[in-house]
Amino acid sequence: MEGGCGVAGGTEGGKKQQQQARPQFGRSLTYHHHQGHRLLPRWRRPQLADEPRARPQAVVLYTTSLRGVRRTFADCSAARAILRGSRVAVDERDVSMDAALRRELQALLAARGRAFSLPQLFIGGRLVGGADEVRQLDESGQLRRLLEGAAGQDPAFVCDACGGVRFVPCPACAGSRKVFDEEEDRALRCGDCNENGLVRCANCSS
Structure with a gap:
C-alpha cells in the first residue's frame, strides 16, 4: 500500500511539473472579441488605440x-x-x-x-x-x-449651416462684436469673432 501511494504521488507530482513547464498563453485578442471565433474582415475589425489611422490630406x-x-x-x-x-x-x-x-x-x-x-x-x-x-x-x-488621398466631396454640396459662405455670425455676440460684462457693468469687445463679427463655419471649415 505504501509503495502504491508513492507511485501515485510521484505520478501526480510529475503531472504538476509538466503543467508548470508548459508555456501559459493568454487568450487571443481576436479570438476573444470577435463573434463566432472567426477573424472578421479588416474593414469590420475594431481599431485598436495603437493602430495608425490614415488621415486624408488637407x-x-x-x-x-x-x-x-x-x-x-x-x-x-x-x-x-x-x-x-x-x-x-x-x-x-x-x-x-x-x-x-x-x-x-x-x-x-x-x-x-x-x-x-x-x-x-x-x-x-x-x-x-x-x-x-x-x-x-x-x-x-x-x-x-x-489630390490622391484627399477627402472626397460632391461638387453640388452646399453647407446647410452657412450656405457656402464659410462664415456665420458669432453665436456669442450675434455678430454685434460686443458682449455685456456683468462684473464690469459695461459692453466689451467680443473675443470669439473677427473684425466683422463672424466666425468660421464649424460644419465645413477646418
Missing part, C-alpha cells in the same frame, strides 16, 4: 470674394471650379472675410520667399501655387495625382 485654397480686382476674382473663381470638378473637399479661406486669414497666408508665402497673391493652393501643407499653376497641373493630369 486641401486648402486661399481666395477672396471681393470683386475689386477683376483678374484676381476671376482667378479665384477658376481655381475653385477646377477643384470642385476634381470632387475633393476644399477648405476655402476667404481672406477678405477675416484679416487673420490674410496674415496667415502672408506668413506662409513669406516663409517660402513668395510675394502675396491670390488664389493660393496648398495640398497636404505643400504650396502648389496660384491660378496659373493650378490650370497647368489640371491640364497635364498632375493635379489629380497630387
Whole structure:
C-alpha cells in the first residue's frame, strides 16, 4: 500500500511539473472579441488605440470674394471650379472675410520667399501655387495625382449651416462684436469673432 501511494504521488507530482513547464498563453485578442471565433474582415475589425489611422490630406485654397480686382476674382473663381470638378473637399479661406486669414497666408508665402497673391493652393501643407499653376497641373493630369488621398466631396454640396459662405455670425455676440460684462457693468469687445463679427463655419471649415 505504501509503495502504491508513492507511485501515485510521484505520478501526480510529475503531472504538476509538466503543467508548470508548459508555456501559459493568454487568450487571443481576436479570438476573444470577435463573434463566432472567426477573424472578421479588416474593414469590420475594431481599431485598436495603437493602430495608425490614415488621415486624408488637407486641401486648402486661399481666395477672396471681393470683386475689386477683376483678374484676381476671376482667378479665384477658376481655381475653385477646377477643384470642385476634381470632387475633393476644399477648405476655402476667404481672406477678405477675416484679416487673420490674410496674415496667415502672408506668413506662409513669406516663409517660402513668395510675394502675396491670390488664389493660393496648398495640398497636404505643400504650396502648389496660384491660378496659373493650378490650370497647368489640371491640364497635364498632375493635379489629380497630387489630390490622391484627399477627402472626397460632391461638387453640388452646399453647407446647410452657412450656405457656402464659410462664415456665420458669432453665436456669442450675434455678430454685434460686443458682449455685456456683468462684473464690469459695461459692453466689451467680443473675443470669439473677427473684425466683422463672424466666425468660421464649424460644419465645413477646418
